[in-house]
Amino acid sequence: MEDNKPKRRVRYSGKYPRTFEEKYKEKQPEKYQDLIDHVMEKGNTPAGMHRSIMVDEILTFLDIQPDQIGLDATLGFGGHTKAMLERLNHTGHIHATDLDPIELPKTNDRLKGFGYTDKDFTLHHLNFRDIDMIEVQGFDFILADLGVSSMQIDDPERGFTFKHNGPLDLRMNPEVGLSAADRLRSMSKDEIEGMLVENADEVYAKEIALEIVRERSLGHFIETTKDLQSVIQKALRNLPKTMQEESFKKSSQRTFQALRIDVNQEYEALFDLLEKIPNLLNPGGKVAILTFHSGEDRLVKKAFQHYHKLGTYKAIFGPDSPSLDEVHNNPRARSAKLRCAVKA
Numbered sequence: 001m002e003d004n005k006p007k008r009r010v011r012y013s014g015k016y017p018r019t020f021e022e023k024y025k026e027k028q029p030e031k032y033q034d035l036i037d038h039v040m041e042k043g044n045t046p047a048g049m050h051r052s053i054m055v056d057e058i059l060t061f062l063d064i065q066p067d068q069i070g071l072d073a074t075l076g077f078g079g080h081t082k083a084m085l086e087r088l089n090h091t092g093h094i095h096a097t098d099l100d101p102i103e104l105p106k107t108n109d110r111l112k113g114f115g116y117t118d119k120d121f122t123l124h125h126l127n128f129r130d131i132d133m134i135e136v137q138g139f140d141f142i143l144a145d146l147g148v149s150s151m152q153i154d155d156p157e158r159g160f161t162f163k164h165n166g167p168l169d170l171r172m173n174p175e176v177g178l179s180a181a182d183r184l185r186s187m188s189k190d191e192i193e194g195m196l197v198e199n200a201d202e203v204y205a206k207e208i209a210l211e212i213v214r215e216r217s218l219g220h221f222i223e224t225t226k227d228l229q230s231v232i233q234k235a236l237r238n239l240p241k242t243m244q245e246e247s248f249k250k251s252s253q254r255t256f257q258a259l260r261i262d263v264n265q266e267y268e269a270l271f272d273l274l275e276k277i278p279n280l281l282n283p284g285g286k287v288a289i290l291t292f293h294s295g296e297d298r299l300v301k302k303a304f305q306h307y308h309k310l311g312t313y314k315a316i317f318g319p320d321s322p323s324l325d326e327v328h329n330n331p332r333a334r335s336a337k338l339r340c341a342v343k344a
């Protein structure tokens with residue numbers, strides 16, 4: 001007998017890999033240039049890559065000369081380092097630091113793949129707050145491009161974003177310190193509230209802190225990025241319906257930012273870096289710092305103004321923002337601010 005039942009449509013497995021782990025192509029970007037170009041044309045950052053911000057503005061300010069010695073305090077994908085190495089053209093030397101033990105060896109291989117050798121650059125797996133441990137006479141230029149890289153954000157295993165589910169870790173160096181999940185296990189309500197206000201000006205800090213502690217008292221610990229999101233959602237449940245979606249999105253962003261700053265002690269590290277730079281720059285040496293939120297920018301502004309008043313810096317510049325074109329092509333650039341200083 002003929003079966004008149006409509007045939008079940010074979011489930012389409014999807015044209016593109018659905019999870020980060022399946023994005024094998026984008027994990028080896030060098031091999032798939034056409035796909036990468038396509039993703040970038042749409043204003044997105046391919047997984048496993050980072051698009052360097054305000055490169056032209058930074059290079060114009062630094063005005064790198066042959067034989068100079070430089071420091072890239074935030075190596076990341078190595079985009080800025082590569083641009084600076086191109087300027088040095090196999091003269092001088094660049095030291096670069098990064099906390100991230102996962103991305104650093106990949107960037108080392110990438111730079112070597114471009115023909116740069118140990119003679120051109122040295123990578124240090126080091127917190128930039130310890131840059132005085134690098135053995136050099138002094139630096140002619142220093143760059144710091146603060147925050148996290150796109151590779152860190154896009155990898156769900158690292159817990160940097162609420163866009164994917166993953167362990168709530170948020171450490172740039174997962175080998176040391178406490179994860180964000182561990183921090184939330186041990187902080188008091190007041191500490192959580194204070195952290196959310198100080199690190200991200202979170203408007204609903206009180207409500208979110210209260211909800212985290214309430215969940216904890218029921219034995220529900222916040223282990224994953226989705227656990228944290230659902231606590232934020234509960235904390236905002238009494239807001240008018242029309243406000244909930246937007247407030248939830250913004251509060252999630254700010255809460256993740258606050259936790260990231262906390263677990264990585266970002267303000268403390270930046271403070272130390274800003275204190276050490278003047279001693280490490282040669283006379284006439286230049287420093288450029290890219291920040292991505294007001295807390296960081298305030299610290300850089302204050303330090304630059306302080307050393308300018310003392311006469312340690314002979315000139316300070318900024319803040320400058322990326323061009324509209326750059327923001328259009330790379331929305332992750334939208335909150336960037338560039339400040340620069342020249343040592344007397």
Ligand SMILES: C[S@@+](CC[C@H](N)C(=O)[O-])C[C@H]1O[C@@H](n2cnc3c(N)ncnc32)[C@H](O)[C@@H]1O
Pocket residue numbers: 050051052053073074075076077078079080081097098099100103126127128129145146147148149150172269270
């Ligand atoms: C925005 S990314 C840098 C991207 C890089 N400029 C590029 O063009 O590819 C920031 C990098 O700084 C690193 N980082 C953040 N804080 C750090 C610290 N205190 N010490 C060393 N590295 C740090 C992060 O691990 C991340 O790789």
